[in-house]
Each structure stands twice: as structure tokens, then as C-alpha cells.
Amino acid sequence: MHVLQEPPFDEARARTLLAQACATAGLPDPAGARLLALGENAVFDLGTPAVVAKVARDPALAERTARELAVARWLDGAGIPVVRPADGLVDQPADGHPVSFWHRLAPAVRPAAAADLGPLLRALHLLPGPPGPAPQQLPHRELLAPVERWLRAGGSALDPADVAFLLRRRDEQQPAVAELVPMLRTGVIHGDALPRNVHLGPHGPILLDLETVADDLREHDLVVLSVSHHRYGLPEADYVAFTRSYGWDVRDWAGYPVLRGARETAGTAWLAQRVPGNPAALAEFRRRVASLREADRSVRWHAF
Incomplete structure (x- = not known):
């Protein structure tokens, strides 16, 4: 057929x-x-x-x-x-x-910085859960759930060994993520808290890209900037400004290495869907997989 x-x-x-x-x-x-x-x-x-x-x-x-x-x-x-x-x-x-x-939003007055994100997340994290049936009960943040779909989208352009490695890594990390004990009170989170998802308009910062809003560990929102700092070259001063504007540094949490590792797996798998027909994305995908295989956290990744 x-x-x-x-x-x-x-x-x-x-x-x-x-x-x-x-x-x-x-x-x-x-x-x-x-x-x-x-x-x-x-x-x-x-x-x-x-x-x-x-x-x-x-x-x-x-x-x-x-x-x-x-x-x-x-x-x-x-x-x-x-x-x-x-x-x-x-x-x-x-x-x-x-x-x-x-x-459509009014033109930005300047690019959003990490420090602009902190107060927005604090306000979001202070909210109680959504009332009533709409927008229904928020899901948990299934950080690793799309990994297989993203890898499938990469198709034959991906090395099967790299795909198998990421799927094994996901399978090993999922139980550990599920067992994490948070330091902060759980509740509403954005799910992909990056400065690129903030628009700084004439009346202040606005949150964008709400498809990953969930009800889960607040630490999910805070580990994103730490990965940006350690993997993508976000300057130390910018990361410190973010932690001060929010009021806490997630790196002080015992569960941080587990959630950081899961975020790196997800970020690598996400890139797979950009690989077909894009040699730069394929090179970056291979670079990320190699750094994860070798457990080399000094390797800087490039954003796509």
C-alpha cells in the first residue's frame, strides 16, 4: 500500500x-x-x-x-x-x-536582556493555577517527550548512531527528571524562558511563545538561562543580572545537574528538525552530540 x-x-x-x-x-x-x-x-x-x-x-x-x-x-x-x-x-x-x-506588537525599544526576563518569571510564578475548565488543567512540562518526534523529522540526514544515543540518553534521564524534588513551590511555568521569548515594547516586557506553559517545577524556567550561560555563551554578568532580578540561582539546587542534562538532550534533539537541507544545522547537531558523548561541557553551542 x-x-x-x-x-x-x-x-x-x-x-x-x-x-x-x-x-x-x-x-x-x-x-x-x-x-x-x-x-x-x-x-x-x-x-x-x-x-x-x-x-x-x-x-x-x-x-x-x-x-x-x-x-x-x-x-x-x-x-x-x-x-x-x-x-x-x-x-x-x-x-x-x-x-x-x-x-502584532509595537516595535521593540531595544532587544530584551536576561534581566528583563527575571521579573516576568517572578510574576508568572506567583500566579495560582488557572481557574475552571478553561484553559483546562495545564499539563506537566514534558521536556523530553518530543525528542523522538524531533529526531524523526531529521530523517535520513541523521547518523542512526547519533539518534540511538539521544534516545538512550532520553530513556535514562526521564525517570531521574520525574523523581526530582523541587526547592521552589511548583505551579505555573513558561517552559522555554529565554530573552528571545520576551518582547521589550514601549510599555515594558511582554512574554511570547506560550505553547510550553505548564504546571510543574519552577526550576524548569530557571535552568534555561543557566544552559544559555554554559553552552551558548551568555555572559556571566548577564546571567548574574537574571538571577538577581528573579531572586535565586537554580545552580544552588541539588537537582540542577539532572534538569540541566535533560535540557541539553532536548536542545540537541530539537535541532534535528532543522537538519534536512541545512548543512550548518547538521554540523551543529553533530557538534552537540559529540560534546554530550564526551561529557564535555566546555564545548560552546551555536543557537539556531
């Missing part, structure tokens, strides 16, 4: 899906839309109207997209400055890929 394969998710494919979703939503032809990012989602600025569209890479992300929209409305109502869904536009699937529409 012949099985139809999903076309590769690149900019051209994302634009085709975007055009379908805009037509269904009654929006103008997005031929001139500007690509802002291409990762788990392709993010486009539509220009006119002042709307940003997110096209999910995988149809399996439909539930997550719906939850992100509900979470954004809830956090906005709770007084947390977040990106807001576009008024009157519901998410539109295109060939099964969810496409969501968001208000």
Missing part, C-alpha cells in the same frame, strides 16, 4: 499553508508576509492587517496550539503582559496544520 508522505516543512511549505489559512479566515493574500522565525512554528508578519500568524510544523500540534491560545487569554486576564490572540480570528487548520493569529 502506498502511503502519502507529508511534504518537508520549509518556508515554501509554510507559505502554502499560510495562504490556505488566510483564505479560510477571510484575510488578504499573504504573499508579502515576512518570515520572522522557522522552528516548531513558521511565524509570519502579515503586514496589513497588523497580525502575526503561527503555522505549526506538525499537525500533531493542534491540541497544543488551542491550549496556547486559551493560556494567552487567561494570562492576559490575570494581568501578566503576554502576546494576545488576534480579535475575531480563530485558529484555522490548513492541511491539518494548525495556524493561529496574534496581535
Whole structure:
């Protein structure tokens, strides 16, 4: 039996899906839309109207997209400055890929710094859980759950030995992550707390990319910047400014090495979906895997 394969998710494919979703939503032809990012989602600025569209890479992300929209409305109502869904536009699937529409933000006054993230996380971490059935009970932060899907997206471009190594590493780390004893009170987290997910507009910082908002260890949000410091070259002064603005350094927690290692596994596997047709991503993927095999934390990684 012949099985139809999903076309590769690149900019051209994302634009085709975007055009379908805009037509269904009654929006103008997005031929001139500007690509802002291409990762788990392709993010486009539509220009006119002042709307940003997110096209999910995988149809399996439909539930997550719906939850992100509900979470954004809830956090906005709770007084947390977040990106807001576009008024009157519901998410539109295109060939099964969810496409969501968001208000375009005012131009940034400057790039967000690590210190801008700390107060936002503190405010988020002080929230109680979401009320009532909407946006439903938040999931736990399944940091390692997408690893196999990301590796599958890398296809034949990946060395099977590298894939097997990362899957073994995931299998070893999952039980250890599940057994972590937090130092902070558990609750609402962002899940991917990086300065790139903060927009510094004229009225202050705004949280972006809410698809990984969860109910779990607050330490999940704090280990991200420590990995940025140790792996991606975030300067020491910037990391210290973040810990001071939040009020605590996650490296003082006994569970830090476990969560840091899991974050590095996830970050390496995430890159696999960028590898097909991208020699630079393949070289970086191999570099990261080699550093994990050798347990060499001095190797600096390059962001994608």
C-alpha cells in the first residue's frame, strides 16, 4: 500500500499553508508576509492587517496550539503582559496544520536582556493555577517527550548512531527528571524562558511563545538561562543580572545537574528538525552530540 508522505516543512511549505489559512479566515493574500522565525512554528508578519500568524510544523500540534491560545487569554486576564490572540480570528487548520493569529506588537525599544526576563518569571510564578475548565488543567512540562518526534523529522540526514544515543540518553534521564524534588513551590511555568521569548515594547516586557506553559517545577524556567550561560555563551554578568532580578540561582539546587542534562538532550534533539537541507544545522547537531558523548561541557553551542 502506498502511503502519502507529508511534504518537508520549509518556508515554501509554510507559505502554502499560510495562504490556505488566510483564505479560510477571510484575510488578504499573504504573499508579502515576512518570515520572522522557522522552528516548531513558521511565524509570519502579515503586514496589513497588523497580525502575526503561527503555522505549526506538525499537525500533531493542534491540541497544543488551542491550549496556547486559551493560556494567552487567561494570562492576559490575570494581568501578566503576554502576546494576545488576534480579535475575531480563530485558529484555522490548513492541511491539518494548525495556524493561529496574534496581535502584532509595537516595535521593540531595544532587544530584551536576561534581566528583563527575571521579573516576568517572578510574576508568572506567583500566579495560582488557572481557574475552571478553561484553559483546562495545564499539563506537566514534558521536556523530553518530543525528542523522538524531533529526531524523526531529521530523517535520513541523521547518523542512526547519533539518534540511538539521544534516545538512550532520553530513556535514562526521564525517570531521574520525574523523581526530582523541587526547592521552589511548583505551579505555573513558561517552559522555554529565554530573552528571545520576551518582547521589550514601549510599555515594558511582554512574554511570547506560550505553547510550553505548564504546571510543574519552577526550576524548569530557571535552568534555561543557566544552559544559555554554559553552552551558548551568555555572559556571566548577564546571567548574574537574571538571577538577581528573579531572586535565586537554580545552580544552588541539588537537582540542577539532572534538569540541566535533560535540557541539553532536548536542545540537541530539537535541532534535528532543522537538519534536512541545512548543512550548518547538521554540523551543529553533530557538534552537540559529540560534546554530550564526551561529557564535555566546555564545548560552546551555536543557537539556531
